[in-house]
Amino acid sequence: MSDHWLHRRDFLYQSLLSGACAMGARELAAQEKRLPVLGQGKFQYRPVAGWGVLDAKTPVKNCSAMVVDSKGRIFLLTDHLKNNVIIYNKDGQLLNKWGTRFPGAHGLEIVQEENREVLFITDLNRHRVFKTTLDGDILMELTYPKSIGKYASEKEFRPSWTLHLPNGDFFVLDGYGKDYIMRYNRDGKLLNYFGGPEGGIAHWGPHGGIIDVRGPGEPELVIAMSDQQTIKRLTLEGKLMEEISLPGSNPRMIQIVGDYMFVPHLADNWPKDRQSLGYISVLDRDYQIVSNIGGSAPRYVNGKLQPMQQQGGFFRHPHDLVVASDGAIYVPQFASGNTYPVKLVPET
Template sequence: MKNRRDFIKKTTLAGLTLTTSPSFGFHTIKKPKQEEEIIGHGDYRYKMVRDWAQIGTSTPLLNCHEMVIDSKGRLIMIGDHPQNNILIFDKSGKLIDYWGTSYPGGHGLTINDEGGEDFLYLTDSGWYLNKAGKWVSHNGRVSKTTIEGKVVFDIGHPQTIGIYEPGDPFRPTEVAIGPNGDIYVADGYGSDYIIQYNSKGEYIRHWGGKENTDENYNLSNAHGVAIDYRDSKNPMVVCTSRNEQCFKFFSLDGKYIKTIHLPNMQVCRPVFDDNNLYAGVCWSQPKIGKTDWQDHTGFVTILEGDIVVSNPGGTAPEYSKGVLQKSFQLKHKPILHGHDVCVDEDKNLYICQWNANRTPPIKLERV
């Protein structure tokens, strides 16, 4: 893999003057050439490619929430603009398709190969920005769809099956798919439960929330959920507890295993690739003073196993007596709010950002 990266690095540098224009009627927005910047640490350093995504005027953006890669190598992104929820790019950043207006709070996006066919699992968090520029809420939604957007089924409000009381909020933020097809829904902006269904959307169990006798089961802003397959014999459900600045690991049936603490990092969903865990850091706090939740304070963090090895857009990770110390955003803010990380086969990263001045995803090209 390193030889492949070296080859691509050389051929990319040789062709930096080449540009690609999108097809079939999209109008490109020409941007000034960005100066090259390298961010990250150790073996995980990246060249920022801010103008990778070629977005036309017909596809406006609000927030870029999450991105996945399908079996054809296309990068699929979910956002929350009322005119488009799903954007599909090729590897060059050319926009090749877009669809969807039924997910105004488009937030979570997971892809799963089922019998050789890709399916998407979408979550609408129940929050969206209206035309007056104010955040309003509606019922959250979880859908399984084809790549083209045909809905296979929806998972309804947990109140309809008796596991939530009337008035309990349901604002789902993420879905993960287990090895047997079970569906794990993170109610990250609602009641902070992880709700487990079978592959048909039938309820099995739930755990999490905020009022457990054993605090290891408490989740506060259960923003993300994913399956950790790094130990193939013991896959685990990994849940974000963003307000606690940590990831909590559970068995497939919801038994607590361990916690990875990430001081000063309010992380989004965990993304696994080889032995690495990647995550966007949506918020952090400066060394001096405090910031508002809308201030640009994010970056990206990368772990090898359970150890943080790089913070692109942030300060280098430091450990003291085996304990991770606080990390901070770089002063010039190369990344504003890290909301998701997508990893391609060459270990390049694609970063989706929330509240980032309506900018499209940026590419971090590994060097």
């Protein structure tokens, strides 16, 4: 495939994003058929042109994270101070928006607590973790863990994401600060910490992840190690169980869907090449990649994964994702020219 065609497809896609609001349904459908099908095997997807594109009254800056609530509403987190949280329906229509106080809005999780759902937001610039209602009321605010003696001031604490256990305990990943992982109970009491350089956690590493409770053993932390191009499996006490190398990647977050993990990569050569683009990997239970959505087909030689790369120019910098119950994938992108999220649907 020629470079000219790749650039043409990228231009076509960006044109769809910016002009979708002016297109009719028939024209959009015709344009979508011209876009590439992404992925391999049973994990192939087609973009939905213009999904989630809003007007100037609802701007975005960096789109960093998304979650879905029990009603199927899709929550987008952005660091634009006119509307930190944008709430969509599945068709990309605006339902609500709120938030003007999170200049470093970065990580977002939704948690079920008895009879309500709550959000956890990490803010890089305010050096805090916030727990809020779905409407934006702040319920809890965590500052830096001064008591552990690893931080000279709150400015060294730049939490990237939170990971949650069913009992209400949660872990805070200081992925932009000093790379420690702190465990809190549901009331925000610090229980334990590990990681950091002395704990084998390299800088620009623990960005996001998931707590895998699928068994058969104890729950484990699965950490997306961003610039390290790896995934780490840790016990809940921080002991390394396995490190999975993903050459040509930059894993930022993880979502478990049945027997598979979906992992967005910011780019294939980040941070060496800030113009490099990203893609999404699908891994099976053995941490073998079975599809790269928007990337090259996974290839193993003598059991060793070969370097991967983006392909087709569809994504810019995927930072998180949501795989909805109907199989659709919603992807917010960071450092991507103030673009709205994208939606992909399974190719049938």
